[in-house]
Amino acid sequence: MSEIILAETAGFCFGVERAVEIAVSALEKGPKPVYTLGPIIHNPQEVQRLEAMGLLMAENLDDIERGTVIIRSHGAQKGVIEMARLKGLNVVDATCPFVNRLKERVETLAGENYQILIVGQADHPEVKAILSFAPADSLVAKSVQELKENPGIKSRVGIVAQTTHALENLQRVASYCVGICKEIKVFRTTCQTTDARRKQVRDMAGKVDVMIVVGGRNSANTARLTEAATEECPRTHQIESAEEIAALGIHPGSKVGVTAGASTPGWVIDDVVGTLKKSPG
Structure with missing residues (x-):
């Protein structure tokens, strides 16, 4: 069995966790329907989970006629919030501080x-x-x-x-x-938390045989973590879900480091670690 080491800082950062909590609260309070302008965070699994709870996604305000619009963690362009209010929409701002x-x-x-x-x-x-x-x-x-x-x-x-x-x-x-x-x-x-994560991932990557970075392929911070890990560990893989692990060809007895982007939910990380532990490697 491989030795699995999970980074202490893997997963949601403050801003992303806050945005998800705001979205869940908006779904509970309404008024409905509840939309986000673009994906609220850059993680497909978490976006799908929120969509299953009723969250809708719009590309622009023209697609929203009533209800609530959530400004995602990345913020909105100048004038968007004012325009949404002029349309009579309930605006919930989840922009990262x-x-x-x-x-x-x-x-x-x-x-x-x-x-x-x-x-x-x-x-x-x-x-x-x-x-x-x-x-x-x-x-x-x-x-x-x-x-x-x-x-x-x-x-x-x-x-x-x-x-x-x-x-x-x-x-x-x-x-x-x-x-x-x-x-x-x-x-x-x-973000100093993001800076600290990159430092930790470099330290970890230099001590393992294989490095796995879990996160959405459209996530900028996950991409930066992958770059940092690759500098120290050539066998670095970025994956979105546990289903991708079998194709990585991890050798039995390998020491495997696992980290995750700031927009990767804990349940996705747990699934990856659990799958690695069950792997023949």
């Missing part, structure tokens, strides 16, 4: 006339939401290389980061900007 803090930092930098640079993924819903509150000349770059390819950077730049982005990447981008800008101001807006 750390995302709200990021928005406040962007507004502060804009008020001080810095060009905003968001270190993160341009297509991520959190970044899209934050960017809508920033001036038109704001930039998004996920890496130094991507920033080098953008000719629009100015001499005074205020730098923030997507909350689930790697702190090391924020530091690399800020260091690069020191060399090309006259003035920069940096806010550390990465």
Whole structure:
């Protein structure tokens, strides 16, 4: 039998747990129907569980005529909440407090006339939401290389980061900007819990034969955990559910480390660990 080691920090973070609790409460209190704008979190199994309880998903406000709309943990673009209220909808805001803090930092930098640079993924819903509150000349770059390819950077730049982005990447981008800008101001807006998880996963991955990261394939923080684990353990696998374990080919007697993204529910993690323990390996 393989030795299974589960990371202490695996699973829901504060913001995700809060969003799920808010959704369940909204389903109980109404008014119904209850919608979210996009998936409330980036985990397909938990989204399916909430849908089974009656939660509906809409892509935009045009799809919602009555009832309750929940603003998901990633936040909403500027004007969406006001528009929802004008339509007579009951608005429940489940935006992660750390995302709200990021928005406040962007507004502060804009008020001080810095060009905003968001270190993160341009297509991520959190970044899209934050960017809508920033001036038109704001930039998004996920890496130094991507920033080098953008000719629009100015001499005074205020730098923030997507909350689930790697702190090391924020530091690399800020260091690069020191060399090309006259003035920069940096806010550390990465989630410190997420930073700590990456450190723990690196430490664990260096001590095991196989590393399994459990989480949705559309989850940014799960992807960052997988990258961190792969640096120390080449046999790192990202899976969404226990059904994928059989195909991994884990050898008998292997030491297996398990962690999970911040949007992965405990019951999914328990299922993965339970399946590993029953595995012939």
